[in-house]
Amino acid sequence: MKPALENYHARMLRVLDHIDRHLGDDLDLETVSRIAAFSKFHFHRQFTATFGLSVHRYVQLARMKRASHRLASNDAQSVTDIAMDAGYDAPDAFARAFRQRFGQSPSLFRKSPDWGAWLAAFGPLDNARNKLMRITFSNDDVTIRDVSPTPVAIIEHRGDRKTIGDTRQRLMDWRNAAGLPPEISPTFMVFRSERNPANPAEYRMDLCVATDRPIEANDMQVKAGVIPGGRRAVLRYPGNTTNLEPAALYLYRDWLPASGEEAGEFPIYCQRRLSLIPESPAHEVVLELFLPLK
Missing domain, CATH: 1.10.10.60 (Homeodomain-like)
Structure with a gap:
């Protein structure tokens, strides 16, 4: 710059x-x-x-x-x-x-x-x-964790990213009706395609809410599923954003080749949760990006 x-x-x-x-x-x-x-x-x-x-x-x-x-x-x-x-x-x-x-x-x-x-x-x-935060990452920002399988409620978004707001709203309506606020049930986003595919109609992402409750048949197309457990490279994003592309690029382009690790079969995904910041009475968002490893 x-x-x-x-x-x-x-x-x-x-x-x-x-x-x-x-x-x-x-x-x-x-x-x-x-x-x-x-x-x-x-x-x-x-x-x-x-x-x-x-x-x-x-x-x-x-x-x-x-x-x-x-x-x-x-x-x-x-x-x-x-x-x-x-x-x-x-x-x-x-x-x-x-x-x-x-x-x-x-x-x-x-x-x-x-x-x-x-x-x-x-x-x-x-x-x-x-808009002006120039966030950079280093290997020290990445930790490797063993995570347990997480049962979730899933709503699948398939199609242009411009319409994802409607999909997100359906999930919010469902979670509110189910009594699963984000401070007790974290949100997961599973990225099943590139952020900007050549054909916008091929964009695919799953929006999930952590819950082990049975999912009854509903008009919002929410169904039960599981985010599998296993070894994960975890990168925390310092702030709330809808664009995790810079963090994902760092994991794939910089961290993974230098680590000696290999990516697993499950797609990269993000966990978004509310957290109480120490010494502050403010709820803030914590974003963590998970890269599955073999």
Whole structure:
């Protein structure tokens, strides 16, 4: 990457870090553009072009994410105080915005969070940060584990990746009806084709939810299955993303030839789960990519 572009990206990332550390402060366009050392007359267009979100939208999502963390982990703080900290003048306005985003009132989310809707709601925020993250891997990032077979509920996606949202929604609807939230039942994605095959119709992926419950006949095409056990090369991805291609390329192109290992018969797959970060009351996503070995 050219030095000028590296400098540009560093300034933009400095803005995100400032926003994340100062969510309770005034984050108007003039303040934020000054952090990046960009003209305020152009900065909002530069930010939107870089991250796919306006500054206002990014701040809104970041404050709502913090509010959801506090609701789920801090019973002592009132909904009114959380609403004010999130930038809302009244709790009813906060409640409307919260319900629109998560499908739950703040009070219901505090009692029984729908983490599936939570993950979907913050996809744009995760994507914004991932746009400039230049993630590199080394052999030290890969561990070899012996894993046990995992019974799962499976929904098969076959066809253009553009339609995968419909498949994912059917699985979410099924898991919600089955009472299997992501904090107790991790999600697996089994990649059975290239991410971008020459013919988009040949894209194939299985979406799975860990469960050993019997799967009754249903209209959502969810069926029972098993992710087999065995030896796995495991690479943890530092963040939430829908594009694990860089991590998969590293395992196949760099780690595998140097390791002396051989890939097994089962496809590469990913486990996505919610985790409580130590010393922080925030649920975050942990992604691990599994390469089966012989």
